[in-house]
Amino acid sequence: MANPPRIWISNEAPAKDEIVRVRAQVVHVMESGLRQDEAGNPIPRDTLERFEARLNEALLLDWQPETAVAQNPYIEFTFRARESGVLKMVWSDASGIFAEAEKTITLS
Amino acid sequence: MTSCADLTRRRVLVAGAALGAGLVLGRAQAQTSSASAQPDSRESDRIAADFLGEATALPEGLALDLPALGDNPAAVPVRVHVTEAITDELWCEELIVLAERNPMPLACRFRFTAASGSADVAVRLRLIETMHVRALARMSDGRILEARQQITVAAGGCGL
Amino acid sequence: MIRRRSLLVGAPSLALLATGALAAPSALTPETILLPRAGKGPRIVICGGGWGGLSAARHLREELPEADIVVLERNPVFWSCPMSNKWLIDVVDTAFLTQDLLHPAAKWGYHLVQCEVTAIERDKKLVRTSKGAVDYDFLILAGGIRNAYDAWFGDDAAAAEYTRTHFPSAYIPNAEHLALKNKLKNFKGGTVVMTLPPPPHRCPPSPYERACLMAWHFKVNNIPAKILILDPKPKIAPIGAGYKAAFDELYPDIITHVPNAKVKEFDPWNKRIMTEAGDFDFDDAVIMPPHQASEMVFYADLIGTTEDGKSTGWADMNPRLFHANADEDVYIVGDSMGAISPHFGHYPKSGHVANYIAKIVAANIGQRVRGQEVVAELPDNLCYMLVNGDPREAISVEFTYSVGSDGLVHQNQIDIDVRTPDLLEEDFVWVDGMFNDFLR
Numbered sequence: 001m002a003n004p005p006r007i008w009i010s011n012e013a014p015a016k017d018e019i020v021r022v023r024a025q026v027v028h029v030m031e032s033g034l035r036q037d038e039a040g041n042p043i044p045r046d047t048l049e050r051f052e053a054r055l056n057e058a059l060l061l062d063w064q065p066e067t068a069v070a071q072n073p074y075i076e077f078t079f080r081a082r083e084s085g086v087l088k089m090v091w092s093d094a095s096g097i098f099a100e101a102e103k104t105i106t107l108s
Numbered sequence: 109m110t111s112c113a114d115l116t117r118r119r120v121l122v123a124g125a126a127l128g129a130g131l132v133l134g135r136a137q138a139q140t141s142s143a144s145a146q147p148d149s150r151e152s153d154r155i156a157a158d159f160l161g162e163a164t165a166l167p168e169g170l171a172l173d174l175p176a177l178g179d180n181p182a183a184v185p186v187r188v189h190v191t192e193a194i195t196d197e198l199w200c201e202e203l204i205v206l207a208e209r210n211p212m213p214l215a216c217r218f219r220f221t222a223a224s225g226s227a228d229v230a231v232r233l234r235l236i237e238t239m240h241v242r243a244l245a246r247m248s249d250g251r252i253l254e255a256r257q258q259i260t261v262a263a264g265g266c267g268l
Numbered sequence: 269m270i271r272r273r274s275l276l277v278g279a280p281s282l283a284l285l286a287t288g289a290l291a292a293p294s295a296l297t298p299e300t301i302l303l304p305r306a307g308k309g310p311r312i313v314i315c316g317g318g319w320g321g322l323s324a325a326r327h328l329r330e331e332l333p334e335a336d337i338v339v340l341e342r343n344p345v346f347w348s349c350p351m352s353n354k355w356l357i358d359v360v361d362t363a364f365l366t367q368d369l370l371h372p373a374a375k376w377g378y379h380l381v382q383c384e385v386t387a388i389e390r391d392k393k394l395v396r397t398s399k400g401a402v403d404y405d406f407l408i409l410a411g412g413i414r415n416a417y418d419a420w421f422g423d424d425a426a427a428a429e430y431t432r433t434h435f436p437s438a439y440i441p442n443a444e445h446l447a448l449k450n451k452l453k454n455f456k457g458g459t460v461v462m463t464l465p466p467p468p469h470r471c472p473p474s475p476y477e478r479a480c481l482m483a484w485h486f487k488v489n490n491i492p493a494k495i496l497i498l499d500p501k502p503k504i505a506p507i508g509a510g511y512k513a514a515f516d517e518l519y520p521d522i523i524t525h526v527p528n529a530k531v532k533e534f535d536p537w538n539k540r541i542m543t544e545a546g547d548f549d550f551d552d553a554v555i556m557p558p559h560q561a562s563e564m565v566f567y568a569d570l571i572g573t574t575e576d577g578k579s580t581g582w583a584d585m586n587p588r589l590f591h592a593n594a595d596e597d598v599y600i601v602g603d604s605m606g607a608i609s610p611h612f613g614h615y616p617k618s619g620h621v622a623n624y625i626a627k628i629v630a631a632n633i634g635q636r637v638r639g640q641e642v643v644a645e646l647p648d649n650l651c652y653m654l655v656n657g658d659p660r661e662a663i664s665v666e667f668t669y670s671v672g673s674d675g676l677v678h679q680n681q682i683d684i685d686v687r688t689p690d691l692l693e694e695d696f697v698w699v700d701g702m703f704n705d706f707l708r
Binding site for chain 2: 036058
């Protein structure tokens with residue numbers, strides 16, 4: 001992928017139960033389906049439909065963006081660092097998985 | 109050294125006319141949009157009523173941060189967070205953000221779990237015109253928290 | 269048996285004549301010829317040996333193996349402005365930014381002459397320089413920018429010189445870059461003011477990067493300093509959200525961004541600046557005056573005018589083919605280029621765009637010389653901006669272009685506001701690719 005997800009984490013080695021902040025951004029056109037092309041034909045909707053973040057198996061966040069979400073969607077969220085493990089993030093659109101990213105969280 | 113003394117007192121006027129060297133260029137045609145703003149908050153209210161069910165929204169415990177003036181309507185930063193304590197016994201299950209006058213007012217939906225340990229999110233929205241943004245959060249004890257705020261945006265150009 | 273060709277000392281030869289310095293010294297006259305023609309193809313003179321000029325020279329050599337390609341550059345050594353903010357805090361060293369210019373000239377095979385362009389006589393297809401005149405079939409102006417202190421100070425050259433000497437802008441290589449780094453390393457504390465030029469200007473996101481890296485230096489060295497960014501724009505752009513997060517989270521006690529701070533009056537002697545957003549006293553400053561096309565575009569009389577007859581300060585040129593509107597044998601490459609489209613104004617004045625336009629222009633000149641159809645191409649742009657020194661985290665902006673049904677160029681901008689180490693890694697991959705293309 002030419003432009004992979006960009007991930008920032010406030011602390012990859014948090015204390016147990018520390019609140020960790022995550023920022024993630026992908027490049028996606030977020031075509032609303034409400035626009036017309038130059039010939040006046042509707043441009044089909046092409047939006048990101050889901051973002052999921054899990055620490056190991058535990059679901060932390062499920063985000064469902066709609067047409068009001070800006071291009072190149074940006075999401076910031078926080079979670080409680082209950083254990084060490086892999087923070088896994090998956091973006092999906094109508095055609096399936098759009099992007100994936102992982103970060104290792106190690107309790108200090 | 110008199111010339112130095114003169115120099116230190118000298119001020120230099122900036123020639124105002126030459127400063128705005130940037131070209132002033134007209135706006136041009138882009139792709140057209142069939143998107144039209146909601147005439148009122150009815151559709152947004154309907155979505156909110158669905159979310160509320162039997163509950164009554166409490167105007168507390170939920171913070172909605174967005175600028176009063178959206179200088180870039182294509183990407184307005186919006187942060188929503190539950191301000192009351194999130195514990196293993198009481199957490200936020202679901203959160204919706206409504207852009208009341210957008211063609212499709214439901215901007216996005218979030219679901220959290222007991223594992224999340226927090227309910228604090230920020231996204232960027234495109235807003236078609238000046239409107240209220242509304243957020244509703246359902247807590248695990250069934251209460252619904254609400255926040256609502258107006259934002260003024262320059263019309264058009266939001267890319268919807 | 270002597271296999272190699274040898275040159276008799278004293279015998280007239282092309283190589284000796286080609287370097288005027290080796291001929292017996294004589295006074296320069298208007299008739300002094302810098303270089304005799306070489307090769308069977310057209311002569312293409314490139315004014316400026318920076319990102320754009322060297323890229324054009326390399327790609328023209330490949331397009332037109334028989335062309336006589338001459339690069340005129342006033343600096344003895346190549347100095348890259350891209351990556352120079354990172355050099356301020358030693359993320360890269362001086363050797364990384366510099367390159368002896370003889371190397372690319374020898375590697376790709378073009379003439380390189382260190383001289384100052386003093387006049388351009390388009391009617392005679394002649395460039396006059398501090399070492400003599402050189403004629404051309406095609407001319408490429410790739411001189412970058414000039415600091416338009418005169419837009420502030422009029423003809424008060426003393427004020428301009430005092431400002432340049434004491435508060436260097438460091439947007440034109442390379443003495444000012446060295447001066448700025450010395451000032452930064454020796455700064456003991458106080459308020460530093462940074463004025464941004466009004467748009468369009470060279471490398472739009474880079475003043476904010478410079479502010480971040482100077483602030484990082486102050487922070488880690490416990491220097492009690494404040495940086496005031498006096499921005500004529502109403503908001504930070506591009507990558508506004510990414511920069512705002514960096515300012516607020518990494519340098520909250522150091523950086524203050526002041527929007528709508530168009531400069532009204534400036535007193536360099538008393539270190540005071542008056543803007544539309546208020547008046548500010550400072551201890552030191554990085555004063556960026558308005559930018560304009562390089563002097564040689566003025567010498568060639570190719571600067572545009574607005575509808576009300578004022579100078580635009582930038583080249584008046586074909587936005588798709590990059591030649592001057594007044595002279596299709598003269599091309600403008602890089603930061604001197606004028607407006608491209610009413611949708612967005614200028615292409616970003618970046619090294620990436622200069623390299624890309626140089627490649628397009630080289631291909632277009634090749635097509636013309638071979639009698640082929642000229643194909644108009646579009647560039648793209650990419651900038652990585654370091655905002656944190658430890659960990660080293662960068663943000664980025666990417667631009668793509670397309671032609672709409674209105675026949676005009678449209679711009680799509682992608683700001684990546686999330687600061688990450690991988691964006692800096694990509695920056696190094698990018699710059700290596702660029703340097704390998706035209707320099708190393």
